[in-house]
Amino acid sequence: MIHNIWHYFLYLYGLFLDSLSVCDNNNRLSTLSINKTQFPSQYLGRWYFLAAAAIPGTTALETFTVMDNAEFSVRQCREEEKLDFRAAIRIKDGPCVPRKWIYLLPEGSIELRTEGHPDRLTQLFPPRCPHCVILKETDNSYARLLLYSRTPQLEEEFMEEFKKKSSCEGYTDILTLPQQQDYCQIED
Known part of the structure; x- marks a missing residue:
């Protein structure tokens, strides 16, 4: 009898805690709204890297701390199972750094693998x-969330949404790129 009462109390307490949580389903990452019939075409074109989030105490954001801004171009490769990424990164002290890599598209999946890095997994989540x-x-050494936009400036409500989603996933170290300098030209 005591066992049943204790079980019932713990159940009610759990429901109470869930009702207080700011991490409802709207603030959790979900792939449900990705249009799998159009994937990956809806992600081709120009993107601006705006912010990143990671678990506190890790070095997952270290790469981005020297950046002022970054613009990306995403193109379909001739081989349909690959995406070509090109970046023009402006470093805070002025120079431009070009980068390029290939994402592999496993058949029937919306997850991406980075060519040359088989342990790295990239998942896409469309926010509001x-x-x-x-x-x-x-990958084996880090986990992080990255926010990209089609425009270099993002409305504050959407930046706040990214921060809430990040926090709900346990990524509470947030880095926002300063974007104080001109963007670099992407090399083709």
């Missing part, structure tokens, strides 16, 4: 922002 995407990158 109609011109944004959140990427979750994980």
